[in-house]
Amino acid sequence: MSTPTDSRTNLLGLPRPALxxxxxxxxxxxxxxxxxxxxxxxRGAGSFDAxxxxxxxxxxxxxxxxxxxxxxxVSVQRSSDGTIKWLLRADASQAFEMVxxxxxxxxxxxISSQVGCALDCSFCSTAQQGFNRNLTTAEIVGQxxxxxxxxxxxxxxxxxxxxxxxxxxxxxxxxxxxxxxxMGEPLANFRNVVPALAIFLDDFGFDLSRRRVTLSTxxxxxxxxxxxxxxxxxxxxxxxxxxxxxxNELVPINRKHPIAELLAACWHYLDEQNGRSVTFEYVMLExxxxxxxQARALARLLKGHPAKVxxxxxxxxxxxxxxxxxAPVIQRFRDELxxxxxxxTIRRTRGDxxxxxxxxxxxRVIDRTTxxxxxxxxxxxxxx
Ligand code: SAH
Numbered sequence: 335m336s337t338p339t340d341s342r343t344n345l346l347g348l349p350r351p352a353l354x355x356x357x358x359x360x361x362x363x364x365x366x367x368x369x370x371x372x373x374x375x376x377r378g379a380g381s382f383d384a385x386x387x388x389x390x391x392x393x394x395x396x397x398x399x400x401x402x403x404x405x406x407x408v409s410v411q412r413s414s415d416g417t418i419k420w421l422l423r424a425d426a427s428q429a430f431e432m433v434x435x436x437x438x439x440x441x442x443x444x445i446s447s448q449v450g451c452a453l454d455c456s457f458c459s460t461a462q463q464g465f466n467r468n469l470t471t472a473e474i475v476g477q478x479x480x481x482x483x484x485x486x487x488x489x490x491x492x493x494x495x496x497x498x499x500x501x502x503x504x505x506x507x508x509x510x511x512x513x514x515x516x517m518g519e520p521l522a523n524f525r526n527v528v529p530a531l532a533i534f535l536d537d538f539g540f541d542l543s544r545r546r547v548t549l550s551t552x553x554x555x556x557x558x559x560x561x562x563x564x565x566x567x568x569x570x571x572x573x574x575x576x577x578x579x580x581x582n583e584l585v586p587i588n589r590k591h592p593i594a595e596l597l598a599a600c601w602h603y604l605d606e607q608n609g610r611s612v613t614f615e616y617v618m619l620e621x622x623x624x625x626x627x628q629a630r631a632l633a634r635l636l637k638g639h640p641a642k643v644x645x646x647x648x649x650x651x652x653x654x655x656x657x658x659x660x661a662p663v664i665q666r667f668r669d670e671l672x673x674x675x676x677x678x679t680i681r682r683t684r685g686d687x688x689x690x691x692x693x694x695x696x697x698r699v700i701d702r703t704t705x706x707x708x709x710x711x712x713x714x715x716x717x718x
Contacts, residue, residue: 342401345374346479347472349532350539360395371538374402378483404476404483405430416505417685420484422477424449428466430517432477433690434485436505441485443509445477447527448518453552455572455585457617459651460517468523474530478540482509511546515570515692520549521557531565544568550615555591558599562606569603570613570644571596575623576631584623597635604640611640611677617692618659618667619648629670636676643671643678649691 348356350371354364369388373379380403382388382396405422408429412418418434430446451458452465485507512534514520520527527549533539534547550570551558558569573593575581581588588596600612614636618624636643645668648658659667664680671678683691 342399344403344470344472344476345370345400346402346404346475346533347470347529349471349529350536352529356400360392360399362392362395366392368538370396371536375479375533375539375541378479378486380404380483402479403472404480405473407480407484411688411690413685413688413690415684415687417688417690419685419688419690420481422473422480424466424469424473430469431690432481432516433685434481434509435684436507438504439506440510441506441508442511442513443478443481444513444515445474446516446518447474447514447520447523451518452522453519453585453587455552455574457574457584457619457648457654457656459654462651462653468526469518471526471529471533474526475533478509478512478534482540485509509540510542511548512540512542513548513550513570515548515550519552519554521551521554521561524557524560528561528564531567535567545610548613552585552587553591553596554587555595555599558596558603562603566607566609568613569600569609570615571600572617573614573632573643574617576628576635580623584619593635597639600641601639609640611642613642613644615644615646617646617648618664620657620659620663622656624659624663624667626666626670629667630674633671633674633676637674641676643668643676644681645678646681646692647683649683649686651689 343356345353345356350367353367353370357366357370358364366388370385373385379385382393382400385393388396405424408421408423410418410420416436420432421429422432424430428449430449432446433444435442435444446469448468449466450463451460454461489507514527531547531549534542535544544566545568547567548570549561549567550572552572561569572585573581574584578588578592581593603609604612616623616632632643645664647664648656650656650658668678668680681692685691
């Protein structure tokens with residue numbers, strides 16, 4: 335009888351030192367961990383049978399005690415612009431999302447760190463569903479592992495069938511960048527996120543450069559200091575307002591950690607990690623935070639610091655009281671920043687026809703009965 339899945343160790347949750355310990359526990363040499371990682375991350379192997387250069391006995395032991403298990407796909411949606419959104423199962427009634435954004439020079443995978451979110455930012459649709467649970471390290475790493483495999487499979491199918499619809503011709507169709515900008519607040523799930531970052535950067539893992547992995551936070555100041563000690567990925571911060579009064583309203587965690595403290599933590603992070611700059615995300619909300627005076631106030635905050643501002647046109651969702659600033663207003667805001675020597679770009683909205691754009695990830699599975707009927711995913715109804 336085979337061991338029930340739940341009692342096996344999911345190797346996607348183990349960064350290299352933990353994996354070395356695991357294989358030692360099975361009586362093997364620690365260097366076997368590197369061989370295993372090579373199979374799992376470089377070759378996308380999901381079963382130990384495929385790992386032909388490992389001794390049969392070791393493979394049998396792995397089979398009995400371990401597994402490589404990515405989150406289960408509930409559904410896939412494709413945008414006309416090539417963006418792909420996967421809804422992934424967290425449990426019978428909850429799901430979370432990841433989004434692949436192909437561009438000519440990069441393929442960005444936007445992953446989730448929690449199911450739902452507890453931070454309650456007033457303009458974000460994930461906030462509306464409340465907080466359900468933290469994702470495990472294996473579920474965070476599993477998203478990247480799964481996306482790489484799915485994209486690989488699509489590439490192989492294209493070779494056979496000719497060009498498909500996955501992405502406009504010429505766009506990068508592999509994961510070259512990972513951003514923790516999906517559902518959840520990554521620094522509120524510090525314990526599981528940091529080991530995942532290690533696997534993203536590890537030469538034997540996904541081997542991504544630190545500049546190609548970005549963690550975005552709403553501003554959990556103590557955890558930014560902790561992150562500076564434990565990782566060196568690129569940092570993005572959801573600022574959204576140039577003063578505390580407005581930020582208290584938009585990003586309520588600001589009441590606990592106001593802007594001055596947050597910026598001090600950012601500059602500390604760069605100093606510690608020898609980073610180039612922090613990206614400040616700023617959602618453009620009509621009549622709320624988009625005036626030229628607010629742009630000038632923002633420039634005063636950031637001028638002279640290694641900062642980049644990324645202006646995000648607001649993506650609406652049902653029930654929201656906000657509206658997107660018009661294109662000329664957003665451009666004017668950017669120009670005010672540029673004129674004052676603050677780097678600023680406007681984020682191109684991607685995947686909005688499938689609700690895959692920033693702040694639109696909701697991930698609710700509404701037909702609970704169908705899910706409980708079994709592990710098959712057909713018949714699932716996804717909230718639009
Ligand atoms: N919790 C983290 C990670 C989420 S990143 C954070 O807050 O940084 C997602 C980015 O999209 C954040 O900058 C978030 O503020 C922004 N966002 C949220 N809702 C949005 C919306 N409706 N339109 C545009 N951007 C939004």
